Amino acid sequence: MAATAAEQQQFYLLLGNLLSPDNVVRKQAEETYENIPGQSKITFLLQAIRNTTAAEEARQMAAVLLRRLLSSAFDEVYPTLPSDVQTAIKSELLMIIQMETQSSMRKKICDIAAELARNLIDEDGNNQWPEGLKCMLIWFIPQVIAALLQTMEDQGNQRVQAHAAAALINFTEDCPKSLLIPYLDNLVKHLHSIMVLKLQELIQKGTKLVLEQVVTSIASVADTAEEKFVPYYDLFMPSLKHIVENAVQKELRLLRGKTIECISLIGLAVGKEKFMQDASDVMQLLLKTQTDFNDMEDDDPQISYMISAWARMCKILGKEFQQYLPVVMGPLMKTASIKPEVALLDTQDMENMSDDDGWEFVNLGDQQSFGIKTAGLEEKSTACQMLVCYAKELKEGFVEYTEQVVKLMVPLLKFYFHDDILQLLNTKHCARVRGPEYLTQMWHFMCDALIKAIGTEPDSDVLSEIMHSFAKCIEVMGDGCLNNEHFEELGGILKAKLEEHFKNQELRQVKRQDEDYDEQVEESLQDEDDNDVYILTKVSDILHSIFSSYKEKVLPWFEQLLPLIVNLICPHRPWPDRQWGLCIFDDIIEHCSPSSFKYAEYFLRPMLQYVCDNIPEVRQAAAYGLGVMAQYGGDNYRPFCTEALPLLVRVIQSADSKTKENVNATENCISAVGKIMKFKPDCVNVEEVLPHWLSWLPLHEDKEEAVQTFSYLCDLIESNHPIVLGPNNTNLPKIFSIIAEGEMHEAIKHEDPCAKRLANVVRQVQTSGGLWTECIAQLSPEQQAAIQELLNSA
Template sequence: MEYNKSFDDLLSNLMLADNDIRNAAEQQYSNFPFSTKLPMLIQSIRNSPNIENRQLAAVLFRKVLNDKNDEYRKLDESSQQYCKTELLTALQSEESDLVRRKVCDAVAELARLYVDDDNQNLWPEILQFLFQFANSPNLSHKEVALQIFRNFPTIFGNQQTHYLEVIKRMLFQCMSDTTNHKIAYLAVDATTAFLMVNDNDQLRRHFQDMVPPILTVVQMCLAKTDDDSPLKNLIEIAEAIPKIIRPHLNDLAVELIKNISNSQAESNYRQLSLEVLVTLAESAPAMMRKHGQIIIQLIPQCLSMMIDLEDDPEWSAWDNSDDPEDSDSNPIVAEFALDRLAMALGGKAILPHIVSVVPQMLQNGDWRYKYAGLMAISAVADGCQKQMMQLLTNVVMTILPFLKDEHPRVRYAACNAIGQMSTDFAEYFQKKFHDKVLPQLLDLMDDIANPRVQAHACAALYHFCDDCPSHILKIYLEPIAIKLKALLQSKLQELMQQGTKNVLEQAITAISTVAQRAEGNFLPYYDHFMPSLKFIIQSATTPEYRLLRGKTIECVSFIGLAVGTDKFLYDANDVMQLLLKTQTGDIEMTDDDPQVSYMMTAWARICKILGKQFVQYLPVVMPPLIKAASAKPEVAIFDEDDEKAQDDGWEFVKIGEQQKFGIKTAGLDDKGTACQMLVCYAKELKDGFVDYVEEVSSMTRVRGAAIESLPYLIESAKFKGGLVTQIWQFVLEEIFQAIKMEPEPEMLANVLDSFAKCIESLGKGCVNGKDMEKLTEIIHEQIKKLQTNAQLRQELRGDEDYDEEVEENLQEENECDSEVLGKVTDLIHVLFKTYGQEFLPVFDKLLPDFAGLITPDRNWQERQWAICAFDDLIEYTGNASFAYHGYFLEQYINSITDVHCEIRQSASYGCGIIAQFGGEEYSKFIPEFVPPLLKVITDASAKEIENLTATENAISAIVKICVYRSNLIDVNLILAQFLNWLPITEDELEAPHIYGFLCNLVESNNEIILGKDNCNLPRILSIFASAFITGILADDVNTKTRMETIVNQIKVTWPSLA
C-alpha cells in the first residue's frame, strides 16, 4: 500500500486542540475498517514527513493490535507478513529516537500475537532480528533490541531455556558498556523486566551475578542524575526478589546512604535511594535486621531529611480543607519512610536509634529540629509500640512541654504526637495521662492566631476521646463541651464571613467523638450544639462545603444516638427533612461526594434511634443504598501515556512496560459502607425490612459486610413465608463459593461465622444431601490448607534470616489461621447441636482431620479446637460418642494439666461433659479425671487472671462428676475442699452448674458444707455476695433466685449474719 497523505493529515487533526476538528477526526478514524487501518498506519510510520505523525501512528498501531488482536489473526498471510516486514524495516531506517521507541512498542505488541498456546514463537524472524541488533556496533540498533525485549521479555517462548545464556550474555554486555550509559540503563530496564516476569527461583538465582553490574549502573545513574530509571528498576527488584541483593547489600547501602546524605543532590534521587532501602526493609525485614549497621546509618539520614523545612509565615494561618503540605517534599517522604521502617523492622531494630538521636533534636534551639523530632516520635510509635510502651511515661513527659512551645509548627507537631499515641496506646494512654494531656489540648484550642494549630488540637482531642473510658471523659466533659461550643460558634461566624472551614470541620469531628463516648452524659450539652449543627446542614449546600456538611450530618446522628429518642425526637423531624432533601436530589451529589458515606452511616444511626418508626423512611433511603452496595468497580487496562492512567480516582498495577491495570477506587469505600448499613437495617428492623430481603440477598457477592448481613436477612425473611427457602437456596451456594475462594483469613472466618449463624437460625433440614457433602469437603480442604500453612511456617523457621521478629510475624499468621480453625469448629458445634447423632456419618469423614489435630505434636491452638470439636461430639451425641473415645480420651486426661490455659479449659470442660452426657461406658475412665482436675484447681497460680477460666472449668467438671456420677468417687472428700475453690467470677456458662450445686448442698443442709454449728454460713454469704456483685448469674434467673431465697432465710434464722 502506498503512502496516503489524506490519512496522514487525519492523524495531524487527531492531535489538534480544536475540539470540533479533533472530534470529527476521531469519528473519521474510527470508521476505517481494521484491514485498511493497519496498512495505512504502517505507511504513515514509514513515510510521513512529520515526526509527531509517525510517533502517533506507531502508538495507534499498538493500540489497535491490543484492542483487536482476534481480528489481526483473521488477516491473510500476506497482510500479516506485510505488517511484520514493514515494521522491522521501519526500525532499521527510522532516525528519530522517539518514533523508534514507539515502533519498538508496536513490534513487541505484534510479537505477542505470534506466541501460541504451547508458548512457541511463530515469528522466528523477530528472534533473528533481536540477535542481529543486539550484537550490532550501531548503538541505536542495540537500543531497539533492548526496548523490544524489555517490552516483551518472554518473547523467546518455549525456547527461552535454550537461549538463556545468550540472553544473559547480551544483557551483561550491554550493561557493561560504560561508553554509552543510555544502553546500560536500557539493559538494566530489560533485565528487571525479564526477572519480574520469570517468577522462577532457579532462573533468578542463575541471574544473581547480574546484580553487581546493575549496581554499577545505579552508581552511574547517581553520578550523572540524567535518568532515574535504574533506581526505579532497583526498587522493583528489591520489592520482588530482595534476596538476590543479599550478597551485595552492604556495598549497595554505602552508595545509597552516601547519596541520601548529600544535601546538594537532587531530591528525586535522594528519595529514590531512600525508597530502595525502605523497600528492602519491607520485603526482607529479617535480612535487613541482620545488617544492623545499615539501620544505624539510615535513621539519622531520615531525621536529617525531615529537617529540610522552610519557615513559611503563612503556614500557621492556613485554614482550608486541602492540605498544602507537599507530599513529595523531603520531610514528608522521610517521615513516611521512618513509619514504614518501624512497621517493617519492629521496635527492637528502630527505637534505640530514635532514642539516641531525637532527644538531642528536641533540645536544639532551631524549631525545625524540634518539629522533626516530634514528628519522628509520631512516625515510629505504631511500629515500635511494644518497646515504646516501656518508655511511655518518659516519652509523654518529654512531649508535653512542646504543646506550649513558642513556634506554632512545634506545637502542631506535639499535637500530632499526642494524637498518634492516643491511638497507638489506646486506653492505657488515656487512663495514665488524661490529667496532663486534656487541659493542655483545651488550651491550644484557644490559639486563634494559628488556625492550623487549633485544628490539630481538635484532631488530637478527637483521637484522645475516641478510646477514652467514659468514666474518665465524664470528669472533663463540661470544660470540653464549653470549649467546643465556643469554637463551633466562633468558627461558624468565620465560615460565613471568610469561608474558612478546616478548624470548624475538626471541631465538629471532635464533638462527634465526645458525644459518642459520653453517651447519656452528653444530654446536658445537647442544646449547646444542635441548633448550630442544623444550621450548617441547612446552609452549607455548595460543593466546597461537601465535607463540612457530611461531617455535620455524622455529628448530629452521633449526638442523637448518645442522648436517646426522647431528647432527639424534638429535632428529629427537622433533621430528617434536611437529610431527605439531600437523599431525594434537592441537593445535587456526585458519585465521589464525601456526603454519600456520611449520609449512609447517619441513616443507620437514626434507624437505631427510631427503631420501627424508621420503616417509613426505607422507600427513600434504600434505593441509593442498594445502588452503592451493588456497584461494580470499574476496571480497565490503560496505556502508560493515557490521561486516565494519571487519574487520582484510580489505583494502578503495572503490567509490562507500557500498560497499567486500573481499578476505579472512587465509590469502593461507599460500597463497603452501604453493605454495613444493610446489616444494621436487617438487624434492627427485622420484619420491617422484609420487603427488601430478596433484593438485598441477591445483589452482591458474599464478602465482608455482605456476609455479615446474611443471618439477619434470614431472620427478616422468616416473616414472609416461603421467601426464606428461596433466599437460602441462593445464599447457600454463594457461601460455598466464598469459603472456597476467600483468600483473607479474617474474611474467611466471617464467612464461616455467618454460615453457622444461618444454620442455627434455620434449624434441621437446611443443609442436607449433596449440600452436606459439599460442606464436608470444604471443611476438609480448609483444615488441609491450615496444615499446609503450618508446615510453611515451620520451613521459614529454618531460613538464614530467621529471628525473633520473624517468629512474631509467624505467630500472628498462626493466630489468623487459628481464628479460621476456631470458626470451622464453631460450625461443627452448630451442626452437632442442630442434627445431633444424624451428623455422625458426616463427622466420620472429618474424623481423620480432627484426630490429627489433637495429637501432642500439633500446636496448642490446633489441639484446643480439636478438643472443642470432640466436646461437641460428646455433648450432642451422648452414648454414641463412646465409639470415638479412642481418638480423644487419652488426650483429654493428658491435656487437663497442659501448660496452655486454653487447652486446660477445653479438656476440663470435656471431662464435665462426659460426666453429664456420656454413657455408662465412660464410667471406668471418669475417676481418672479427678486427680488432674484437682491439681489444676489447687495450683498456686489457679486464681491468677489468665488461669481463671481454666480453673473454673475444672471446678465445674468436678461438680458435674459429683452431680451425675457420684457413685464413682468419694463426694465427701470433694465437699471438704469445695468452699475453698469459690467464688468463681469469669465463666458465665459454668457458673449456674457450680452455684446451683452449692444451692443444692445448702438447701439439703449438707453438714460438710454448712460446717459444725453452721460455721461456714459467713463464708457462703460472702461467696453469694461475690456472685451478685460480679453479675456472673445475670442470665440464670433461677439459680440467682434460689441464692436470694437462701440469703433471706439466713437473715431470718441468723439475724446476726445479716
C-alpha cells in the same frame, strides 16, 4: 530513698567534674560514677534534679544521666529495686514535673518519665504505670486545648486555622471523657464563638475551609462528652440546622454533609429526650435532601454522610424510625449495589493508568495486573453496614426488606476487595416474622454461596467472618438445614482446610531452617501461624454447630475428617492444635453420646493426659471434655470418670491454680468434679469429695460452668443433703458466702432460673429468724448487699 547532705554534696562535685573540660578529671569522675550502685545512683540523680537551688548545669546533667540510665540499664537496675523504692521513684518523678517551672528542664524531666513509662509496658502491651500516663495527660491537656484554640482564632491564616481545628478533632477523639469534662465549658464556648465568626465569613466572603473543620470539631467534642454536652445543645443546634437548610450550592456540599454528621452525632450524644425537640425539623431537612438524592452525582460527599446520619437517627428514634424506611431504603440499596469498575491490564497499560485517581492494582505475574477503581467502594461498604444496623435496631420492623437485602449481600461474599459486613443472621431474625417457609427460602439462597465462599475466599480475615456467619446460620436453622450435596461439598472444603493447616506448619518449620532465618522472619511466621490457628477455630465453630444440630446422625459424614482431628491432638502438635482438637471431641461427646464412645480409643487417653498439661487452654479443653463425659456419656465412660477424678483434684489443688492465666482451666476442673458427683455418683465416693468441692466454690470467671455448678449446689441444698448443710445447718453461713460471692462477680444472670433457685434458698432461711441473723452476721457488708441485690432482682 534519701541521701545525707554530705553524700549529696559529694555527688554535686562529681556532676561538676563530669562536665570538666580537663580529660583526666572527667575520666576519673566517670569511673567514680560507674561504681555507684544502681539504687544509690537513682537516689542521687533524683535529689539533684529536684534541688532548684543547685547549679543549672548540674541539674541538667543529672536529668541526662537518669534518662540514660533508664534507657541503657533499665533491666539490670530497676527490677532489682524493692517495690516501695520503685513506687517512690514514680511518685517523685511526677511530683518533680508538677513543681518544675523552667521549660527546658521540665522537658528533660518529662523525657525521663516517658523513658520509664516505655520500659514499664510489657510484651503484651499492658501499661504497668497507668497513673503516670494519666497524670501526663491531665497536665498537658489545658496547654494543648489552649494552644489549639488560640491557633484556631488566628485570623491571619485560614489554612493554619483549619489545621488547628483538625488537630483538635484528633485530640478530642482520643481523649478519655473523664479527662475532657473539666475543660468542656471553656472549649465549647470558644468553639461556638469561632463557629459564629466563620459562619459570618461564609455569608460575606464565601470562605468555608475552617467552618468545615470547626463543625467536625463540635461533633467530635459532643461524641466524647456524650450526656455532658446537653447544656450546650441549644447553643449549637439552631446554627447547624441553618447551615443544612441554606448551604445548598454545589461548592458547599462537603460543609453540608459534615453538618448533617454533626447534628446526628450531637443527637446520639445527648439522647432522645433532649433531641426530640428538634427531631422533627431535622428529619424533614434530611428527607428533603433524600428526595434530591437521585439528582446527586456519584461522588457527592453528602452521600456517605447522609447514609451514616440515617443510621444514627435510627438508633436515636428506635421503632419510630420505621416510618422513614420507604424513603431511606431506595438510595441506601442503590449505594450498596455499586458495582466496582475492574480491568485486566498488561504492565505498560497499568503504568499509564497508575496516575489516574482511585485505581489500585494487584500483580498477577506474567506482566499482567488486575485493577479496581476504589471510588465509591467506601460508600458501598458503609451502606452495607447501615443495612445491618437497621436490621438490628428495627428487627421485625425491617421484615419486608429482608429478601432484597439478602439477595444483595450474598453475592458480596465473592467480592474480595472490601470487608463487607457479613451479619446476615440479623436479617434472618427479621425473616422469622414471615414464618418458617420464608426463612427456609432465604437460607437456601444463602447456603450455596456461603459454602462456596468458604472454599474460595483468599483473605483470611474475610474467610473467618464467612465461616463464623455460616456456623451461626446452622445454629439458627438447626437439623435439616444442609442437604447431602451441601454436606459433601462442605466435607471436602473442611478436609482441605485441615490438610492446608498441617502443610503450612511444615513449610514454616522448613523456613526456620533456612540460612536467611532471623527474628524478622520469625515474626512473620508467627503472624502466619496466628492466622492459621484462627481459621482452625472457625473449623471448630462449624463442626460445633453441625454436631449440636444433627447429633449422632452426622457421625458417618464426620469420619472423613476423623484422622485429621486425631492428628491435631497428638503430643508433638503445637498447643493450639491440641486445644482445638480436644474442643471438637468435646462436642462429639456432648452432642453425640453415647455413640461417641466408638471414637474413645482416639481421644480418651489424650484427654486424661492433657488435663494436667502445662498449657492452661489445653487443660481447660480436656477438663470440659471430662465433665461432659460424666454428664452425657453412657455406662461405657464410668471407669474413666473414676480415673479422671484424682487428676482433676490435682489441678485444682496446685498452688497456682487460681492465678489469672490458670483460673478458667481450674474452674472447668471444679465443674467437672461436680458433674461426676451429680451424674455418675456411683463412680466416686461423693461423701468424701463433697466437702472439698464446697471449699472450692464459687466459680465466677467461666459463667457457663458457674451456672452448672450453682445448679448442682441448689440440687444438694433442696434435697437437704446432710454433708452440704452440715450438722444443725452449720454450713449455711458458708453457703450464704458462696451465693454472695457469685452475685458480686455476676456469675449468674438474674433472669436465669438458677438465680431464682438461689434466691429461694435465701428466702427459706430468712423465715427462721435466728438462723438468718447468724448467717448474715458472718458476711462482709459487700456480701450482705449482694444477698439483698439477689433477693430484689431474682
